[in-house]
Amino acid sequence: MSETLPYVLFLAMSRNQEKHFHALKAEMPVDGVVINAKHPGWGKTARALYWVWRNRSNLPEWLSFRVDKGKLNNGAHGRWFQLGLALRIAHLMAGIFRESERRRPNILFVLNGEHYKQKAVIAWAKGEGIKVAYLELGYLPNTMVLDGKGINFANGMPRKSGFYRSYQPQGMKVDSNLVRRPPRTPVGQPISLPERYIFVPFQVYDDTQILIHSPWIKSMERLHEVLEKTVDSLRSDTVFVVKEHPTSKRSYPELHGRHPRIIYANANDTQELIEQSLAVITINSTVGIESLLLGRPVITLGNACYNIDGLVSHADNEKELMELLQDPEGLSFDDELIRHFVAWLGEAYLVPGRWPDYTPEYPARMRKRLDEILRGDQF
Incomplete structure (x- = not known):
């Protein structure tokens, strides 16, 4: 055998x-x-x-x-x-x-x-x-990726919106409750959130997503600087709310309070921060896909596998970001495309479950993906 x-x-x-x-x-x-x-x-x-x-x-x-x-x-x-x-x-x-x-x-x-x-x-x-x-x-809660080309921006996910529009969802229910990551160190108490804000989650500063797949923002200090330079593009009653990555070895107390319209909310729940925001800005984190799942438009600043026309907005520099921030309510958000994209992720691409807690579907789907890679199947 x-x-x-x-x-x-x-x-x-x-x-x-x-x-x-x-x-x-x-x-x-x-x-x-x-x-x-x-x-x-x-x-x-x-x-x-x-x-x-x-x-x-x-x-x-x-x-x-x-x-x-x-x-x-x-x-x-x-x-x-x-x-x-x-x-x-x-x-x-x-x-x-x-x-x-x-x-x-x-x-x-x-x-x-x-x-x-x-x-x-x-x-x-x-x-x-x-x-x-x-x-x-994986890019959805409690999932893994198995890909034959690479990870993150280097993976084999199709980048054309037409591929996802033509996919017919099979009706699988996707869990939209995000996995909570406990912080490495105490972060104080949650703050009261402003009425109008853009949510900006920090990422791990020495991760591949920043060192390899982020062409123009190479540190969280640089990301904060970009926010300072672009915040005046927002309406005067709108601010940025930032949350440092809970598992990062580095924290940024020197950035807190440096600008009155950039507020840090390290103790607040990420799902709440997404759901109450006008939009989410991320370099290339999976928080971007989670935000689409939770109904919020997304702006990416780096190379992300979900930089797909009509799915998210993208800025390659400060000028492009300023233009997008002038009208947060007008950011690209195509409900049907998002529904098809998330359905394809959950039903065809991602493997449900994570080690060590998983159902028999986990190794079965892992084997199915492995066989597809061995056959050279392309999406």
């Missing part, structure tokens, strides 16, 4: 991912092997070192996200540190070569895919003609 199952190389980045992938392997079901990137075991060391040397021109790109995070967090990022990362890649590749010689995988399975070790293994897999499946948190 195992010969009829796809052979999957699961690359886990932690013990928790390792447990998750072992469960998926058994329950989808698929054949394959789970390798922990931190503990890959011994393997083809000489071959791996030679492979890394031959691919040394790719190292700056593979290591860039990790190096940028080190710089942002005042951590290690210099030449000797990067040499150490390259040696860690070689150690992992030795294990990858060991397993691939035992049996060639049909597909590589990773969570996220932007870690420097993952980038190296993905490059190897693509060079060998092995498909890649990228797992990530």
Whole structure:
């Protein structure tokens, strides 16, 4: 029976991912092997070192996200540190070569895919003609994504509104109750919200969404500065309400109170902040899709997979944002397009459930998506 199952190389980045992938392997079901990137075991060391040397021109790109995070967090990022990362890649590749010689995988399975070790293994897999499946948190509550092209802006979601308009919803009910994320540190008491405001959720400053997919806003300080420069485009009775990301390691007390029309509401419930707003501005967070689900128009400032004509408004610079803010009530909001878009996400694209609490539908839908990726099905 195992010969009829796809052979999957699961690359886990932690013990928790390792447990998750072992469960998926058994329950989808698929054949394959789970390798922990931190503990890959011994393997083809000489071959791996030679492979890394031959691919040394790719190292700056593979290591860039990790190096940028080190710089942002005042951590290690210099030449000797990067040499150490390259040696860690070689150690992992030795294990990858060991397993691939035992049996060639049909597909590589990773969570996220932007870690420097993952980038190296993905490059190897693509060079060998092995498909890649990228797992990530889903864009609707209690869902996951499994995509054959990438995550976030790099994923394979269609970008033409006509695709979604032609999709016929099957009637699946989507849960619009957002998952609450407890803050890392105490945030005080909720504030009384103004009558007219635009909601602006901050994002994690060193996440791939900011470091890779945000061309003109590279920090939350810069986002606050953009709000200061554009707030006068709003009616005089309208303000920005900002909420810092609850799980970010960095907070921004120095920005609070810097401008009278930019108010911070870190203790307020995100769903309430969305529902009572005139509109939502986000760089490229999933809060944008959640806001559409809750009936609010959205302006994106970065590269988002849902930058789809008619679905959201988009600004590539301060001037374009000012023009959009002059009439928040006139922002693009197509009820029918949103309904079809959300239906396609829930019924055809996303996998319902999240590890470790899920129903049997989770591995079943995961296997269905995996098979689609293996066949090369395009949306």
